[in-house]
Amino acid sequence: AWRHGVPESVYPEALIPGRREVGGLFSGDMWGSVYPRSGFIHQADDYKAAAVIAQRAGDVVTRRGQVHVYQPLLAKPQPGYWPAGELIETDATTGKWQELTPTLSQSCAVFPNSQPRVQATDGGYAWALWRPYSCCKRAGQTFLGSTDFQ
Template identity: 35%
Template structure:
């Protein structure tokens, strides 16, 4: 009986709350040629040896991005903006509410600029459609992301996302120099609260924190890591950090961007106006495709002897 009711329950849950973006829109808005950033960057030298002798072959080395993840940042627990995933992160007794903090929060943060964002990180659904587009560029690399896999749901990680445990005792939380994402705010502790009055920056910072967790192994959090292992001729992206540009972000909602950028993509520290004003959502909900850069070359032998290029 439970097995028969499960599909109907999932459909009911996904339709019971109004959504702002559908799976079709996530896929279509992510078919972004400029986001792929496909480049031939060098070559690889392969060797194969048999009793008859050894021979070498070469293959081109390429790099390009893949839309591994969909990141959602939103205010109301249980009301994710992507319809098909709303059932994954329902409200529960330990994860309720969100938005701006006017009353005292559980962390005793009661400043009016304190915000709380729920964040869901889901495997991008466009694998098959996307690879058809990408195949037109040439040799294609594959990533480890599984479509529709929930890699992180903040409502299921209340100790980490709402109470900053164990990040509050992490040495990075006390580093004033190496912990800040431009004017967005501090990465650590990687929870949903941030002292950031700007709604777009607050949402983006929360999404960055969640992907920072997901792209690492061994974090003391409730999550599924997305980490690919290097092998001969295949170099996956490094974990998300302030010190590399392997991860780029493409907004899908409230506006659909046709490029992907490494954050922060604008230095607004000295600008007399708000360059992020057009990105502010009316309802506090945001969705991004998270593009990560892969490097590799087609295998043309038993052993990789050398590779050339960035």
């Protein structure tokens, strides 16, 4: 399924323009579609193509019961612990990307973003996906601090 986009090429998300896209036609900054979630994309800009492929991979592994061979990266909720849910493109509350190569970014953002883009000479790009998690303070212990994810 990753190589050819079958059967996802006939999903509504793949057939209806404007659904599940990174960027958009109306904004003039179309990076690519999340569906079909395959390893191929039509995008002239290597950086944008790699970002959309990363978004697709993140989309698959943050959902259960997909038509891909994969291991979901979803933790189970427990009392006092609420792990992040499904990754949704352009929604910073579900996850942000930190560029690791060709340049290491000191900040995180969703795709598309206006951060400076360095084109890799070898076409190699990598990002880390940072996900939000919530926990409640345990009684009788010291709260060390918190970080606002947005």
